[in-house]
Amino acid sequence: MTRDRHTKIVVATALWAACNVERAFVSMKPQTRFLSAVFVVGCACCAIETAPRPNVKLNEDSLHFAEELIERGHFVSDKKNTWNEHQSSAEDENEFIRQHGFAEYAKWHLGIDARHAENTKARYKFPYGDFKGVHRCALLAIKSRAHQYGDSEIENAAVHLLEMIQSEKKQTASLP
Ligand SMILES: [Zn+2]
Secondary structure, three states, rough: OOOOHHHHHHHHHHHHHHHHHHHHHHHOOOHHHHHHHHHHHHHHHHHHHOOOOOEEEEHHHHHHHHHHHHOOOEOOOOOOOOHHHHHOHHHHHHHHHHHHOHHHHHHHHHHHEEOOOOOOHHHHEEEEEEEOEEEEHHHHHHHHHHHOOOOOHHHHHHHHHHHHHHHHHHHHHHOO
């Protein structure tokens, strides 16, 4: 069962219990009342515990860097589901880090996962390009994955960059 679905079920159960508790409380024995209260509180705690919490923070620097790239025309306006083919290989990533360092590597990722140490690849999530330009296919992948994980900051950033690409394309198309 996914975490999201689990949360929904727990929340629904808690709501159901809350709606019925007033009616039921009147006819209950004191001991049953106590147990019901424990159940409701337990459900609420469980819902809070399992609610999706963003672990990955938006990297503002990388967002600005991506905006600059798009403004300068360094982007590929390609189709959905092609990121698997366009994504840099682990070897390419390692080579980029060797030549430019982790600070530059970080700029090509929209997310920072603070659970992992600096100067580890695991810390930098949601790559949006191939170290040459921004890929629309990568932004589309980021948008759906961030939505799935509840990382709304990242999702909004991806939507913003997609809109920028869209408007840059229109401007280019309208040039004489
Ligand atoms: Zn692509």
